[in-house]
Amino acid sequence: MLLAARHKAMKELKKRLPYIEDGVLLSKLVAYSSKLAHSCVEKAGMLGFVKMRQLDVDEDRKLGLIPFFVCGTLGTTACCSFDNVAELSEVCSRENVWLHLDAAYAGNALICPEFRFLINGIQNVTSINFNPNKWLLVNFDCSLLWISDKNLLTSSMTVDPLYLQHKHDDKTVDLRHWGIPLSRRFRALKIWFVLRTYGIEGLQDQIHQHIKLARLFETYVKNDARFEILGKVTMGLVCFRLKGPNSLTAKLLHMINESGKLHMVPALLSEIYVIRFAICSQNARDEDVEFAWKIVSNEASSLLMERENIENGICTEKVGDGDQKNPDIDDVFPDFDDEIIFDQQKSNLHRARLRRSLFMRMVSDPKCYNTKVLKALCVDKKRTRSTPSENSTELDYDK
Known part of the structure; x- marks a missing residue:
């Protein structure tokens, strides 16, 4: 478009x-x-x-x-x-x-x-x-x-x-x-078959069922004081997080995915790190949502207990020949610091800007793609470096 x-x-x-x-x-x-x-x-x-x-x-x-x-x-x-x-x-x-x-x-x-x-x-x-393949029972891509x-x-x-x-x-x-x-x-044939097989009421039931399951998960989250929900749940998606720093929610998501029992992905909403719980399966039922919530809740309990033990100095780790020390919480969760999360986000945005910049300059700036112009500029740049002077200026290709 x-x-x-x-x-x-x-x-x-x-x-x-x-x-x-x-x-x-x-x-x-x-x-x-x-x-x-x-x-x-x-x-x-x-x-x-x-x-x-x-x-x-x-x-x-x-x-x-x-x-x-x-x-x-x-x-x-x-x-x-x-x-x-x-x-x-x-x-x-x-x-x-x-x-x-x-x-x-x-x-x-x-x-x-x-x-x-x-x-x-x-x-x-x-x-x-x-895209009907996202929510209307049509296989990818459509x-x-x-x-x-x-x-x-x-x-x-x-x-x-x-x-x-x-x-x-x-x-x-x-x-x-x-x-x-x-x-x-x-691709039209598979849409035709889905419409003939389920009809409008069958497809509406599919939408309603997923929204009902999302609201069931929302209820579980709201009933647990350790969590909070960001945004209004209107469709089959629930965005939630552990109360506290972003690093805590990031660590929780890592533990959940590493368990191999449930997989979710994150999002940043106004610099707040959230976990996305999306109802995707055609055959999802109430017991599946309950199973998923138990995994989330149990992993959260393990994480918070570990965090509390570290803060209270209960946990120890070996150092050298039998010596022990109390670990620092940043040492236990080194990859989930708030600053690291935002630094990664800024780095991704910076790389995207550079890519956009290159594409834009190729349209209006011939030195970006014309080999003769590039060669001439490179020769001029070498001369400038070999014979510097007070008034000489060096071309900045990053601008």
Whole structure:
């Protein structure tokens, strides 16, 4: 969708500004998403050679950037939060900006009438997608896309050499113009079989069952004073943590996964480390949730007891020839310090910025990809280093 939105924006800009080169216009385009949008949104920006922002639009407009694409999210991966579709729709419609809704997970729940309030204001949305393989009993991979005007997509993807042309354009949809691949699998058949086998009521029951199980787990967590829940449980996901520093929850998750009985993944919500308990199995039942909670509770008890013993100086460890000392809690949990967790997060973000920077510079800065220019710059750099002077300046490739 981002590539199609970029094509639309560039086409409109070239009409208004025909004297400006494509590379200059492209370097001004900027897309937006929430901080909890899926990683594929950022990757789309990298592949589309456009800036991807999680910042206020006004600041970028002051810098001369051109907003062209907004990705809203219904049910974020981290915590299943929801963007306000009505507000986004109003702003994007007023500013002539492409609004895409990523409803990969929670969009499946829209088959249940009680959840359709989540898409109030959808009438001005340009495109929306969701993945039946995430929650509608369809095996991977399967993604459904709706777009308000198919020409917005096909005009950006059409490549029509003579050997691919035919006379049946008016009789069928030629899906080779709907995406990057020329050929594609027959994914529609498995959706058809699921719909025929379960029907709308069967699929609704599946959604309701998973939400019921998530709320059962939520009840277990709320009844244990050692834990807390972050965010509202609306779908089949519960985000919870041990009260205390992030390192405590990180260590707990490590112990749970190492047990081999249960597997969960973490998320950072406003710099708070949480564990994600997601109901995924088609055959999950109440006893499965109870089993999972017992593992969480038992591992938490072991962790907190170990922590208490260390703080009270009860635990000892051998040092040298029979000598003993009381271990420090940081020595026992060295890989789960709060600072380490955030340093890793900052390091990942820094690497991502460097990758985005390289992609962006390749569009507007020829020294990044033109071998002749690179060679000339390298020679000049060597000369500068060999004959330094007070007025000489060295090229900084990191800027």
